[in-house]
Amino acid sequence: MIxxxxxxxxxxxxxxxxxxxxxxxxxVNMVVAPGEVVGLIGPSGSGKSTLLKCLGAVIEPTAGRxxxxxxxxxxxxxxxxxxxxxxxDSIGFVFQAPYLIPFLDVTDNVALLPMLAGRPNAEARARAxxxxxxxxxxxxxKAQPSELSGGEQQxxxxxxxxxxxxxVILADEPTAPLDSExxxxxxxxxxxxxxxYHTAIxxxxxxxxxxxxxxxxxxxxxxxxxxxxxxxxIL
Amino acid sequence: MISLAGRDILHSWGKFVLTGxxxxxxxxxxxxxxxxxxxxxxxxxxxxxNSGADLWVVQQDxxxxxxxxSSLRDDVVRSVLGLPGVVRAANVTYxxxxxxxxxxxxxxxxxxxxxAMIVGFEPGQPGEPGYLVAGRHITRSHYxxxxxxxxxxxxxxxxxxxxxxYTVVGLTQRMVSSGGDPMVFIPLKxxxxxxxxxxNDAILNDRARTAANPALNRPGVPGxxxxxxxxxxxxxNVNAVLVQVRPGVPAESVAEPIRRWKHLEAYTRAQMExxxxxxxxxxxxxxxxxxxxxLAVVSAAIVAFxxxxxxxxxxxxxxxxxxxxxxxxxxxxxxLQQALGLGLIGFIVGKVAATLWAPIFPKYVxxxxxDAVRGLAAVMLICALASTLAIRxxxxxxxxxxxGG
Numbered sequence: 318m319i320x321x322x323x324x325x326x327x328x329x330x331x332x333x334x335x336x337x338x339x340x341x342x343x344x345v346n347m348v349v350a351p352g353e354v355v356g357l358i359g360p361s362g363s364g365k366s367t368l369l370k371c372l373g374a375v376i377e378p379t380a381g382r383x384x385x386x387x388x389x390x391x392x393x394x395x396x397x398x399x400x401x402x403x404x405x406d407s408i409g410f411v412f413q414a415p416y417l418i419p420f421l422d423v424t425d426n427v428a429l430l431p432m433l434a435g436r437p438n439a440e441a442r443a444r445a446x447x448x449x450x451x452x453x454x455x456x457x458x459k460a461q462p463s464e465l466s467g468g469e470q471q472x473x474x475x476x477x478x479x480x481x482x483x484x485v486i487l488a489d490e491p492t493a494p495l496d497s498e499x500x501x502x503x504x505x506x507x508x509x510x511x512x513x514y515h516t517a518i519x520x521x522x523x524x525x526x527x528x529x530x531x532x533x534x535x536x537x538x539x540x541x542x543x544x545x546x547x548x549x550x551i552l
Numbered sequence: 553m554i555s556l557a558g559r560d561i562l563h564s565w566g567k568f569v570l571t572g573x574x575x576x577x578x579x580x581x582x583x584x585x586x587x588x589x590x591x592x593x594x595x596x597x598x599x600x601x602n603s604g605a606d607l608w609v610v611q612q613d614x615x616x617x618x619x620x621x622s623s624l625r626d627d628v629v630r631s632v633l634g635l636p637g638v639v640r641a642a643n644v645t646y647x648x649x650x651x652x653x654x655x656x657x658x659x660x661x662x663x664x665x666x667x668a669m670i671v672g673f674e675p676g677q678p679g680e681p682g683y684l685v686a687g688r689h690i691t692r693s694h695y696x697x698x699x700x701x702x703x704x705x706x707x708x709x710x711x712x713x714x715x716x717x718y719t720v721v722g723l724t725q726r727m728v729s730s731g732g733d734p735m736v737f738i739p740l741k742x743x744x745x746x747x748x749x750x751x752n753d754a755i756l757n758d759r760a761r762t763a764a765n766p767a768l769n770r771p772g773v774p775g776x777x778x779x780x781x782x783x784x785x786x787x788x789n790v791n792a793v794l795v796q797v798r799p800g801v802p803a804e805s806v807a808e809p810i811r812r813w814k815h816l817e818a819y820t821r822a823q824m825e826x827x828x829x830x831x832x833x834x835x836x837x838x839x840x841x842x843x844x845x846x847l848a849v850v851s852a853a854i855v856a857f858x859x860x861x862x863x864x865x866x867x868x869x870x871x872x873x874x875x876x877x878x879x880x881x882x883x884x885x886x887x888l889q890q891a892l893g894l895g896l897i898g899f900i901v902g903k904v905a906a907t908l909w910a911p912i913f914p915k916y917v918x919x920x921x922x923d924a925v926r927g928l929a930a931v932m933l934i935c936a937l938a939s940t941l942a943i944r945x946x947x948x949x950x951x952x953x954x955x956g957g
Contacts, residue, residue, distance in 0.1 A: 366955060369955050370952050370955055373875065373952075373955060375875065375950070375951045375952040375955065376952055401874075401877045401878075401879060402877060403877075404875060404876060404877045404951075405876060405877020405878075406877070410875060410876060410954070410955075412872075412954060412955070416868060416869070416872045416954060418556075418869050418872070418873070419563065419869065420556075420559045420560040420562070420563035420564070421554075421556075421559055425554055425559070429554070429876075430876055430877070432553050432554060433553070433876070433877055433878055433879075433882070434877075438553070438554065461563075477876075489955055
């Protein structure tokens with residue numbers, strides 16, 4: 318049994334009560350190893366976003382178990398008192414649109430997280446710059462987000478997700494606004510970072526271009542997950 | 553930790569400064585309103601200071617000479633002078649009227665009219681203008697005047713008061729009535745005539761009426777009619793007697809026997825200040841206070857709407873901030889600091905604007921540093937309260953909104 322970066326067992330989520338209740342997640346089971354990137358695909362309304370929100374600790378599941386980075390965060394109830402700190406320190410988020418803070422420059426967009434965690438500004442910025450350089454956007458460190466291309470913005474958002482070295486990154490359609498070439502670059506970066514930082518990454522996607530790159534894929538249908546082997550195309 | 557509010561302000565400083573300028577002009581109006589009230593109080597105090605009196609003796613049962621009309625015989629001053637503790641006493645008259653320039657030497661054109669308080673005084677006595685900024689004091693018994701610079705008159709100008717022209721021989725400053733009208737000083741006798749003497753037609757009619765009255769024009773009493781007519785045309789009234797008391801003597805101890813034995817009213821400086829500030833300008837003060845309240849509410853509403861709108865424009869960023877673990881107090885602090893920043897910019901703009909436009913006002917606008925400090929505190933408080941609406945909206949943002957679906 319692998320030391321799970323992410324382990325989900327029997328996760329369920331019900332919205333509403335009584336006759337109007339909707340079971341968005343019925344029986345979700347997933348395992349993602351540290352350093353692994355898995356795809357999560359499924360049709361609209363299948364429960365992908367609900368699963369991400371549960372994993373991101375922004376909505377509470379109805380039942381089941383979630384372990385992130387070896388720490389049980391949910392077991393028929395939250396096991397972590399400070400979910401905000403959990404999101405800040407243990408989960409990285411990459412969104413469909415980069416959602417960078419428009420009034421902070423590139424460096425501070427990335428450095429904000431360690432600053433929020435109480436790191437000194439200089440240390441936070443140094444760490445941000447290191448990541449930006451690794452992601453090949455170090456030369457845009459002082460630029461404003463509006464001055465970056467879509468691909469550069471997405472790299473900055475990946476740097477922001479990684480900066481606190483979280484054991485888990487949740488990426489929600491990270492390549493949707495990008496063309497094929499840039500989409501593959503983003504996936505390659507995610508794979509590199511997963512390997513380099515031993516981060517477990519779940520990529521929610523509809524993007525046919527990148528689906529073949531995953532070694533493992535979880536299909537979610539009607540609130541249930543099914544695992545299948547991916548092609549694992551080398552980028 | 554970096555200042556999110558500061559960065560946001562710097563990022564969109566143009567929008568922020570323009571908004572601050574708009575708010576600042578409103579704050580400038582508010583500060584000016586407070587300055588107008590202070591100016592009214594200061595005008596009242598200047599009036600009392602310039603009179604040089606410790607006591608105002610006026611007609612019984614009146615609150616004259618500034619708040620109500622008062623009429624005394626001009627020989628009352630002699631009996632007042634005889635009272636223990638009195639150093640000097642002098643008759644004065646006050647009459648507010650339109651004064652017209654009949655022959656100009658300065659910038660003001662002939663025919664120019666100004667509303668002024670005509671003060672009749674006795675040279676060298678209480679009521680005389682304390683100092684001059686140009687020219688000399690009145691030395692002739694008639695037809696010379698000293699005018700406040702705010703009348704716009706210049707030395708050598710000829711001004712029309714009732715039936716006579718007066719030459720402006722001196723200029724003074726900050727000599728205004730409690731209503732803010734500039735003063736024009738003329739000799740007492742001229743002022744009595746200006747205030748009490750009727751026009752020629754009225755005098756002729758009165759004489760005819762008196763001559764036609766058999767009770768006043770008795771055939772067997774030679775000289776009676778002439779005596780009555782002379783009495784009718786004579787001016788022996790003044791509005792008040794200004795009294796200076798000996799140093800160390802309480803003004804009230806002089807006022808008391810005047811009230812008791814002379815059948816007159818006497819007010820001390822404190823009582824006169826009470827009449828001027830608490831009674832004469834009370835309605836105006838309430839009017840201004842009402843304006844201030846409305847302006848404060850309008851300012852608060854504007855700040856609230858601006859900050860609320862700015863916050864709504866950042867809902868997605870706030871959702872992301874919350875999702876990545878930003879504490880509510882940091883987000884609330886960001887909005888609060890922006891509101892305070894807006895208030896600070898607005899206050900600075902308002903203070904500068906009020907300082908620039910205060911001298912243009914026709915009446916004195918006194919911008920006191922204390923009012924500015926109180927204004928700043930009020931602006932900050934209003935901005936802090938106004939930001940609560942936006943903070944409430946921001947804290948309601950669901951971090952899940954940052955994740956699609």
